Amino acid sequence: MAVSEAIPRGHRQVRYFAAIGEDALAWVEGLARDAGLRRVPTPRAASLLLIAGRLPERSWPALRRVHDQMPHPRAVLHWGEGAQPVPDAVALAPAATPAVAMRALQGDLDRGARGSSPDLLPNEPPAPWLGKGPHGQGGEGMMGGTPYGRPMTMRGDELRDGLRLDAHAVTLGPFAPMLPPGLALDLRLQGDVIQRVEVMQPPFRDAMVEAPFAAAIDRPMSAAGLERARAVHHLRCLGRFCALRGAAAPAARAYASAYRATIGGRVDLGSLRRWLWLSGLRPGIAPGLGTLSAAQRGCLSGPALRAAGVPDDLRTRLEPYTGVGFAPIARQAGDVRARIDQWLAEAAQALDLAARLEGLPPTTFAEGLEGPAGALGAPAGGDRGDRPALDLDALLRGLEWGQAVSVLASFSPDALRRMLGAAG
């Protein structure tokens, strides 16, 4: 059961919207264990904006819009290093725990001791419209002009049933809670079916995921610790997927198991497997959803590749693992279902390996090792440079919105960033 402190007297739950930057996803998801903080999916329901990690410059305009969409009184807390996107944000060092600062901030807001942070964008309508048009609503005729500041959607082509209705062009921003942090997609939708996808911004870098593995390349690290880190990564991805599908209890179980794995406690994945079976997660996903075409499979790596039938795992060639008889797990289907099963199976395998590798002295993996989302360093044999970029348009075209979100959530955010060919 997740460790949770009771809400301290006199404080109500702090509702915050998290704008997650680089290397901060794990931190923010760790906050869920504190009963006094509630992360809400829209800024409309939040009184605090938590900027976690470093935000690249290109995402600052989006952050300003999210900040201005919050109702007054509101405050901003920047938890991490890097430049300040919002002028009067309260800065907090990465090492500090934000719960205390957030409650203090909320208390100040409630008592009025702290002013509400002002708008960052000018107070003008998107397009001047007042006074134009018969009712002064800025439009002409039936579909013309910019009524009330915005044009109306026009008709466009249709993939599936040939009804040429409104092709709604929209960009879903870097801080959409249902997408990996930082991913901005330019979508053309007919209803809720995706006609065309274009990646405006790839997901933010998340070095936290691979930090222990990257460190193992140049200095000795305990193999058991690496395997536990891999299990934590897989369980968190599973928890994120379950939360998006509305299965709150299994998601909480997955995050609780990940937390216990980080503090080295005993983790019982059997109960998690029962919760997942009970929740009906797998039958709810259409079989074959999110299967990559043969040409596209080249860009897969790590668990996603093994779920697509290619049992390619560096650990089969590395010393401590071959000693304890490691054998990679592979599945054939390569769809969303297979990737979820792969996460769960590899998490169990990693925990089992961690137990077996416990006594071994720390080793360095100078020529590279298997990270949670694919091979790291310069492994003997296959080099990593020639991997083709993932064509997201081919993958998501024709899917309804819920299916598209599930396909994106079936890859780990960092693996998705790498597959979209983002540098660095």
Place this chain on the structure above:
Amino acid sequence: MMGPLTALPLTLCVLFAGMILVGVLDALAWRLLGRVPIDDDDRLTLGGLRAVIRRQSISTERPDLAAWRLAPALYFGLAAAGLALVPVAVAVGRAPVDVEAGIVVWGAVEALTVIAVFLHGWSSNALLPLMGAYRFVAIGLSIMLVSMFVLIGAALPAGSLRLTAIVESQRELWNLVRQPLGLPLFLLLGLAITLRGPLDYADAPDLAGGTSAEDNAQLRLAWQLARAAMLVAFAAMAATVFLGGPLGPVLPGPVWLALKAGLVAAVLVVLGHLLARPDASRMMTFIWVVLLPLSFLDLAIAGLEALR
């Protein structure tokens, strides 16, 4: 017959008491079943109310403001009307509103609830709520049919659509036992109209809160209160039709009804936290191809049993 002067306060008091109980149930489930990084619904708790006072209420650029405010009001009114149908005591005619076609009125409540949720998603003129509203109508309309067959199955032995007669017909055998498929299918409808768990296509996390993505301050609280009220109304209706309502050996009628409704509400809250939400198209196919034939079967069972 209970006059309007007693029916009105009775229904509203039971409704508010039930909503507080639902708030407690939600908080309990939230603690026991574990918390999730993204959690959205407010509850009838002091914190929820305090969160609203002194909050600014923003609308979107060009919403249909009248419809946006009407949606929670309609949703709450329908919950109150649904609860008013439920017979509180065993004596015939002890329902706040005792009409001859009781389950038809409940059908009208379900149909208008689908409209209330669609209006809530449509009126803010924002994409995420709009997609939530349209997705919900597909599932809401489909699951409503299943609940109609199941309620008719419950009306067969009673020989009347009046809810007090349905309660009377369960004097020696509850409908839960008489038609085993009835309550499970009816619970799915409960999950749909109270926007919980596997059938919550309107306010789902994959649409950042769906129809309530643009709600804030009073509107957000009004919507969540109406959702809790509908859970109270549904739990009372399910307890009446399938668990014998106020019938029970020792305790007085209203206590039995409260216990059974509380049990049904708890089951719904747990299912809401436990079950995953399938893809919308997959669920629509599942309802029409699997659940509807099951409700036909349930009707056949009730029919044959009523002949005995």
Place this chain on the structure above:
Amino acid sequence: MTALIALALILLLSGGLMLLLAQVEVGPMPGSEPQKVPFLGGSEPATHAWQRFHLRYYPMTLLFIAFEMEMMFMYPWAVVYAEIGAKALAEMGMFLLILSIGIFYGWREGIFRWQ
């Protein structure tokens, strides 16, 4: 008749109560222009969200209306069923069978999927 009045009163009064809660202006001031921009994860919406929304279950809704008519015949049948007995079961069985053919045909033509 009094029950109907009671029902109408309950519906209107509780609805009005919630309408009052939903529109009482408590907050400091109405939203500024940047506050009113719909939430799309930080992006600027290019057009209004209101559109000729291409819903994908339109054949299902049409079939639903025809099937709904059938429900209306079943309510009176349920009331007199116990009284008439096996004959009523046969009639309704036939009625349901006829309509199940419609649903089976719809399923085979694939209308219960996103079109």
Place this chain on the structure above:
Amino acid sequence: MSWADGVFWLLAAVALLTGWRVFRTDSMVRASFLLLASFIAVGAMMLMLGAAYLGFATIFMMAVEMMVMALFMVMFMMNPAGLNPMVMVHQHGLAIVAGLVTFAGLSAFALSLDLPDRPLPGGAEVIAPLGRELLGPSMLVFESAGVTLLATMLCVVILSSRSGRFGPSDLGSVPPAVDPAIEEDP
């Protein structure tokens, strides 16, 4: 003028007012649900006439149908949300005349009839006789309604869904040329 008459006239006013607003409002969603409000007022009037089942059945059926109508009107009408002014009426002169003539005709017909005056005792069961009628003398109407509904369902499926079990129904067909003079070779 008892309070029942008062309620009746109130419902009549609501029905007429919302019916009129249906054609004066710009948004299709508002038009659909105003029409629903009008039907609910008519349903309430039927309840006052003692039709306990038909009143609620009207409200129930109309709620579902207006929901589906709203979906289709928004899907196919330009300016669905009424952001620009919408003109919902055409041929004004003819429409007004036709409206007045119809109203006068119906009123005259209704007033000239001597409708039976056999009021039922208050609170009499209404649905059971309807059920007996349905399963007795009107059995033929009941079963033929079933067959008609089946025909409706089949036609709906054939007309509205593009994909069938033999693949898309318009496979190989060419949309008609906009200008009939230009003959497109397939």
